[in-house]
Amino acid sequence: MLRLVFACLLLAASPSWGLDGNDLLKKVDRNLEPENYEMYRKLINIEPNGNRKEFVLYSVKKGRDKVVALFLEPASDKGRATLRSGDNMWLYIPNVGKPVRITSLQSVIGGVFNNADILRIDYGAEYNVEGMQEEKDGYLLDMKARSGEVAYDRLKMWVERKTVLPVKIEAYAASGLLIKTLHFKDIKDFGGGIRRPATVETDSPLFKGYRSVMLYSALKRRQVPDEVFTLNYLPRVEDLRK
């Protein structure tokens, strides 16, 4: 009888999304960021000899698949802005003076991060969960890209049961080659009910000895007009900052 009560309690305590990987992924997406937000990030590329190069970005996202990022540092990249609307991506370089189309696998900064990492949209918008495995402290999601436009063909995401936040993600090419691994660290309270990892470290077997780190700050909910996510507005993204 005691065992039955315990089993019932366990079932009641289990979240309803526990059985569906895509629902779990939606929850992960919302726990990582609100659907509409603004935030600041610092990207640090660390070379094997310890040399570092740092970039600071301001980003705004709306809905599932619209995001824009503006470089604030270093001075050589200041004013560069990248826009993503679904599978479309553009880069604006102040000197060039007009936005050009880019592809998700390119990198506007060099190093391990590519454009898809910088302009990341909801995982659920790009990937379908094909398999979910229950592990000791969480779940392992096996995700397949919804289309050929997505930068990584497959993702393996380890999700912590307690926080419903990713701990580690492995990104694979269609050939099965491991392209990079993301490690989520330092869970921080950003206010407004947002509690998520403030550090994402990335390494890649393609860049042996190199490391990239993404630090998050001032992540908060913000709703901006749709017109912000257009090619014509790209040179003016700075105006959104307060």
Place this chain on the structure above:
Amino acid sequence: MKPGARLLLVLALASLPVSGQEFSFDAAQYEKKPYELTGYLELKTERFSLNRNGAFYDLNFFDRPGTENIDRYGLLFKPSAKVRLGDAVTVNARAHLEAQRDSVQDASTNRFDEAYLSYKPDPGFTLEAGKVAMKWGKAYAWNPAGFIERPKDPNDPELAREGFTLLSADFIRNFDGALQTLAFTPVLLPVSTQLNSDFGSADHVNAAAKLYMLLHDTDIDLMFLNGGSRTRRYGFDFSRNLGTNLEVHGEWARVHDVQRGVTDSRGAVTPGRAHATSYVLGTRYLSERDTTYIVEYYRNGAGFSEGQMNDFYALVESGMDRLRTTGDTTLLRRAGALAQAQYGRPNAGRRYLYARVSQKEPFDILYFAPAVTLIANLDDGSASVAPELLYTGITNVELRARAFFLTRGARTEFGEKQNFRRLELLARLYF
């Protein structure tokens, strides 16, 4: 604890990778300021190896024969300033201050590339007044539909250019469905003897406009220019991603009543007037090895045919013969005027190929990008090949080494250029 051991313990603790200490970031230090000053200082040195068999060498050096090389040193300061006047108004300026010294002459240029006021009451509307560098068209090396901008140098397509004084507005609307964005950019560009005098004939207010659409994930622009300083012209462009690593683009322009004087080999110029259609088709491809390929085909509707270019080169030869036999430079000076007006402009021919291959970070050298660029005249088979090395690993410093090698053939575009080789070293310091 002994002082030595204590020191060792402190050093050991300091070397531990404590995440909070190793990385820190607070966005508060990036608050927007009421004004900004950015830009770069560029130092450049170039060596031009002169092509003593080239028509353009003859035109430029007939009075200084024997010159074999030119060494040039350049200093360029390009500051940009922005002042925010409230939430909706900014004043923007970008200056171009350049000094050059070489063995032939010293030169300096001081101007504002841009200086304008921008009124942005909301993201869907912007009004700009002043000197603005508009950039239209989707192609990389050539922009036949760039109706209100100064010509692009295909050797340096990403170089900032000087704008024109104009009044422009920008209306943006977003929608759900196949048509995701619609943006309309009308422009008024006045020309007088004092204002925009190099745009075209004076005493006209030229009207131009661009309509942008993001339709079925494809960028499409329709553009036109009319008004009198330049003849009527209209065009369109498109750009689309075909995958995570492949982009295609195109640009088409029709220019009415292009006036062109075509010379024969004796210097008799036949004036002509015709409509010209130009277009560019191109692609950008990123391979699995991080190699980027950009390829473009350019059809210059207002360009000269191979035979017409040959007549011009023959005219220069005749001019040189006359100089040698009689000392008379009249024919050479006539050819020089034609070169300045039409025959000497970059890519004056009809059909061109642009191909650029760049490799991101080969041999695991971060921020290092070697590249090679080919520009070929498809009519006469001549070409310029430019290998380059770019390094951006030092924060706010860009270092570039480039060489241009031109094919050497008589009566061909690149074979008749003033140089057969150019070496260039460049350092940019950003602030």
